Amino acid sequence: MRLLHTSDWHLGRTLHGVDLLEHQAAHLEHLVDVTRSEGVDAVLVAGDVYDRAVPPVEAVALFSETLARLAEHAVVVVTSGNHDSAIRLGFAAGLMRPGVHLRTRVADVAAPVLLPGAGRAGGPDVLVYGLPYLDPDVVRRTLAADPEQPLARSHEAVTRAAMDRVRADLAARTAVAAAAGTARPRSVVLAHAFVLGGAASESERDIRVGGVDHVPAGIFAGTDYVALGHLHGPQRVSGPAGTVLRYSGSPLAYSFSEVHHAKSSVLVEIGAGGVVGEPALIAAPVPRRIAEVSGTLEQLLGPAGDGHVEDWLRVLVTDPARPADLYARVRARFPHALVVQHRPPAAGGGYEHQVVTSARDPLEVAAEFVRHVTAAGPTAAEAGALRAALERVVALERSA
Structure with missing residues (x-):
């Protein structure tokens, strides 16, 4: 199973007053080409599709067109980031064409997108869990076992609660597969967060709550690949054994702190034992240095x-x-x-x-x-x- 991981498009963003939409469109054209040429099975977009909650009309049109073109070649899974309005991004989730999945609701964190492995030379099913950006002040009651006793006001607490739900669903599906004598399903998580060990730049919006913004990598234990969004520099984050965590980074440099970034998307292969080899970085086009x-x-x-x-x-x-x-x-x-x-x-x-x-x-x-x-x-x-x-x-x- 081949997955293309991307994030932080920030459609509608400007750079010191310069409109970047034309350059962003060139990158999305590149993603469509890679999806087609590399035989990608699913495209994973880990949040911050737009640069602000109410994006320009032109940015919405570009996103809509890109979804349609990607869906001609692969399943598409999109989550919301801290720059997006989860409600606006996901308002038409139920109307999307087959193969396009918007994961913007907290209620859906344990409802994976199933990528069937049947007919792939013994390849397993892949379960893609989409975590929207989890604002502690908004979701600490929703994710609590008892809404009258909200979770701690931290990114770590709410992300841990969401991942507990993911692991419970994954365990149940693994048990069903074992009983049926079929291959163990593999798991992928999309998360928009500042994971401890990642290197930040100046262009990411501060998401600190109570002075704390990071999430320990160990929270994602038990999954195979974690497609991260939020940090704009492509990088691997050290995590628990058996779990690969990567930021794909943004498609363009959005501040001068990103001068030395080599922008890319991530091509990941999932096999019977999890991630196969080291994920490959697909260099992004550079319309202007x-x-x-x-x-x-x-x-x-x-x-x-x-x-x-x-x-x-x-x-x-x-x-x-x-x-x-x-x-x-x-x-x-x-x-x-x-x-x-x-x-x-x-x-x-x-x-x-x-x-x-x-x-x-x-x-x-x-x-x-x-x-x-x-x-x-x-x-x-x-x-x-x-x-x-x-x-x-x-x-x-x-x-x-």
């Missing part, structure tokens, strides 16, 4: 910038004094520059932050700020302008 360049303006406008003209860029200009027309000159050289910052070398090896109180001379504070930004104190003309501005403010306060 994201990068960071640093140097003096002269260096960046010269050969140092030659390889980055078509990239989305964060440009850090290190001249001691801010160059004239900095932004316009950078954009003329790098039309896709998204962030342009002047970062002069710190005088004396660093900038010492100081508490500003009413006892400080406002002109001294302003001069220190100018020195911090430009690596040089204000000129005589600038000092005169600052003094004149201060005197006008003081005069206005006196006349108020």
